[in-house]
Amino acid sequence: MAAHIAQRFFITGMNDEDLGEKVILIVEGKESDLQQAFTALDKYEIPKEVYFINSFEETHTKKVDKRSTLERLFRK
Numbered sequence: 408m409a410a411h412i413a414q415r416f417f418i419t420g421m422n423d424e425d426l427g428e429k430v431i432l433i434v435e436g437k438e439s440d441l442q443q444a445f446t447a448l449d450k451y452e453i454p455k456e457v458y459f460i461n462s463f464e465e466t467h468t469k470k471v472d473k474r475s476t477l478e479r480l481f482r483k
Contacts, residue, residue: 408444408448411441411443411444411447412434412441412444414434414435414436414439415434415435415436415463415471416432416433416434416435417432417433417471417473417476418430418431418432418433418454419431419433419473419477421456423455426455429454429455429456430454430455431454431455431456431457431458432454432456432457432458433457433458433459433460433463433473433476433477433480434457434458434459434460435459435460435461435462435463436459436461437459438459439459441457458480460476460479460480463476464476464479
């Protein structure tokens with residue numbers, strides 16, 4: 408998938424009532440059409456949901472802090 412998505416992204420799991428857990432894609436930047444990225448994937452490889460966030464949280468070593476990014480994204 409990295410060859411088809413220009414922005415930084417990560418894939419993670421999210422609790423789901425029906426599936427138990429579902430695969431989601433978090434993309435940094437503005438919302439864009441990712442259909443092109445998904446055309447080369449099998450049905451089971453495509454994330455169930457895609458979320459966009461302006462910028463990822465980073466650790467002090469400039470790596471993506473997935474936990475903090477998810478907390479900010481889903482803060483209610």
